[in-house]
Amino acid sequence: xxxxxxxxxxxxxxxxxxxxxxxxxxxxxxxxxxxxxxxxxxxxxxxxxxxxxxxxxxxxxxxxxxxxxxxxxxxxxxxxxxxxxxxxxxxxxx
Amino acid sequence: xxxxxxxxxxxxxxxxxxxxxxxxxxxxxxxxxxxxxxxxxxxxxxxxxxxxxxxxxxxxxxxxxxxxxxxxxxxxxxxxxxxxxxxxxxxxxxxxxxxxxxxxxxxxxxxxxxxxxxxxxxxxxxxxxxxxxxxxxxxxxxxxxxxxxxxxxxxxxxxxxxxxxxxxxxxxxxxxxxxxxxxxxxxxxxxxxxxxxxxxxxxxxxxxxxxxxxxxxxxxxxxxxxxxxxxxxxxxxxxxxxxxxxxxxxxxxxxxxxxxxxxxxxxxxxxxxxxxxxxxxxxxxxxxxxxxxxxxxxxxxxxxxxxxxxxxxxxxxxxxxxxxxxxxxxxxxxxxxxxxxxxxxxxxxxxxxxxxxxxxxxxxxxxxxxxxxxxxxxxxxxxxxxxxxxx
Numbered sequence: 057x058x059x060x061x062x063x064x065x066x067x068x069x070x071x072x073x074x075x076x077x078x079x080x081x082x083x084x085x086x087x088x089x090x091x092x093x094x095x096x097x098x099x100x101x102x103x104x105x106x107x108x109x110x111x112x113x114x115x116x117x118x119x120x121x122x123x124x125x126x127x128x129x130x131x132x133x134x135x136x137x138x139x140x141x142x143x144x145x146x147x148x149x150x
Numbered sequence: 151x152x153x154x155x156x157x158x159x160x161x162x163x164x165x166x167x168x169x170x171x172x173x174x175x176x177x178x179x180x181x182x183x184x185x186x187x188x189x190x191x192x193x194x195x196x197x198x199x200x201x202x203x204x205x206x207x208x209x210x211x212x213x214x215x216x217x218x219x220x221x222x223x224x225x226x227x228x229x230x231x232x233x234x235x236x237x238x239x240x241x242x243x244x245x246x247x248x249x250x251x252x253x254x255x256x257x258x259x260x261x262x263x264x265x266x267x268x269x270x271x272x273x274x275x276x277x278x279x280x281x282x283x284x285x286x287x288x289x290x291x292x293x294x295x296x297x298x299x300x301x302x303x304x305x306x307x308x309x310x311x312x313x314x315x316x317x318x319x320x321x322x323x324x325x326x327x328x329x330x331x332x333x334x335x336x337x338x339x340x341x342x343x344x345x346x347x348x349x350x351x352x353x354x355x356x357x358x359x360x361x362x363x364x365x366x367x368x369x370x371x372x373x374x375x376x377x378x379x380x381x382x383x384x385x386x387x388x389x390x391x392x393x394x395x396x397x398x399x400x401x402x403x404x405x406x407x408x409x410x411x412x413x414x415x416x417x418x419x420x421x422x423x424x425x426x427x428x429x430x431x432x433x434x435x436x437x438x439x440x441x442x443x444x445x446x447x448x449x450x451x452x453x454x455x456x457x458x459x460x461x462x463x464x465x466x467x468x469x470x471x472x473x474x475x476x477x478x479x480x481x482x483x484x485x486x487x488x489x490x491x492x493x494x495x496x497x498x499x500x501x502x503x504x505x506x507x508x509x510x511x512x513x514x515x516x517x518x519x520x521x522x523x524x525x526x527x528x529x530x531x532x533x534x535x536x537x538x539x540x541x
Contacts, residue, residue: 059397081299081406083351085291087272097287099295099530101402109285109399122302134282143283 070106072128076149077102079124084117091132100126100146114147125149153390155422156250161376161383162368162539164193167499170364170487171333178210178264179220181365185492186221186260189367193379200369201254202227206241206261207491208234209276217260234526235440236391237261238494239535242368243389249370256379262365263489271361273490289440290358292528294351296443299406304458312352314461315442316344319356319484321464322439325471326481328512333360333487357442362487366495368502382506387519388422388538390415398530411534412451412525419536420453425519428453432475432538433517434504436497438525439482448523449477452536471512479504479512494535497522505541517541 057064082098089095096112098120112120113131126146134141166188168181176184182205190197205217205228214228233240238261245259268274273289301311320340326332338356346354369379376383392415398404416428425431435452439445449460454475455468463469469477480486480500483493501520503509524535 059395059400080402081295083287083291083294083298084348085288085350086348087288087350088286088291095287095291097285097291099399099406105402107400107402109287111285122298141282 072102072106072108075102075104075128077108077126077128077146079120079122079126080107081122082112082120091135096120098146108144111145112147113145153418153422155388156246157387157422158385159250159373160246160370160386161373161380162386162498162502163371163376163380163383164189164191164195164369165367165499165502166192167331167366167496168364169331170360170362170489170492170496172266173264173363174266176363178207178216178262178365181264181363182217182220182260182262185262185365185367186258189258189260189369193369195256195369195379197221197223200226200256200258202248202257203229204241204245204257204259205230206232206237206259206494207263208232208237210262210264210491233533235438235488235490236494236524236526236533236535237491238366238496239522239524239537240391240494242494242498242537243391243535245370246386246389249372255372257370258367259370259495260365260367261491261493261495263491264363265361265489266363288350289528290353291350293441293444294353295406296447296529297352300443300447303405303407304461306461308352311461312344313340314446314464315352315357316340317464318439318442318445319343321470322478322482322484325479325512326485328471328510329481329486332481332485333362334481334485353441353443359440359483360485360487362489364487364489364492364496366492366499368495368498382541384502384505384539384541386537387540388419388536390418390422390536391533392418393533394531396531404530406529408447409451409525409529409532409534411532412448412523412536415534415536416452416523419521419538423519423538425538429455429475432519432521434476434479434514435521435523436480436482436500437477437523439478439484440488440525444525445477445482452521452523476514479509479514494522494524497524498537498539501539505539
């Protein structure tokens, strides 16, 4: 359901893997589990619209700021009993 | 928002509240018994006179049996509710509507939570099974998202904002120090708060509410006969609730400096109660200060401060216990503690004491209208409750 107009089942898949985005707001979560603590968690806003919540990687946790340019990268989130779970994180844009 | 409201149709005629904190020697059932019987005594009613019950608990039990078995309620309706951290307020709201509808005359709203037994310092939530790709932020992390967004939008230096947040915690600790039922009954210097160990973003341990055990209860009755049970009932002026579509998680229009759900529920409550200038008309408020940035943003969402100005009002002492518009005079979630299902009723308990002149060393001078605000979820995706009550 569209959060703006309420239209039901009229969504289309959009590819964001190569879409540039920026930090909308962020935090360092010292309590949450991560392979790479502390978790640098952010909401990211894509160019052209759309928002996603994910972990940042390849960043200096002390230097993150609202508005930083990012790009998506497919990374390992968790490993349990030898099984790796990969999903999207964001890293500084090149 | 469309709601008809039930202004002045329901009265609170008795309340009870256990001390909040660590109750290692008690189970949730013991806490329910303590709060319920204090409320019965407060209203001067025999348990047999209460017609129906609403029980709020997020995760300390299930079904109405949790209460009927604990209190040995003989074959009466008991509804169990859950609405995240606003669970206790939902018990009040639904119980009030039952009385206003005429279905029952005398009812109890009660809430309980036992958090300490989990062994974790914080909330442990069990999400439905998922594919493991959901972003997992802890509660303090989600609320800490407000701080950099607020600083950026209003041009507040982050060092100064840290002082503002510390002052909110300092104020709530100062209020809690005067409250014999609070979990943390000690004043804490601002510097200690500001330099406490980091939890998430700008938040240190002292920016977070108390993880605690506790229960609280209210007995409600039709207003026209309220004086039958109480020489000093308090009257429900407004009850509002808003669950959001989580727009902030999907849309760039949301900037993490407000809770649209709070704005909606506060405006609805003001309309029901006939309040046009909350900054002037609301004598005091108990608000959902789960983390210090939450209280800051709430002051603007509820219209206590103009947009971008709450941080100045905080520094000026506007919301202090002896300020012009006290907020969290009982210590709030920060200092009184936050046993989820009980918190909404604990907020109302402070209104009950203050409006009746029974708040002892933290008594506010001649309060007229009091407000409770209870929130569940996170910035961008939450539920919000607002009540307004008066003597």
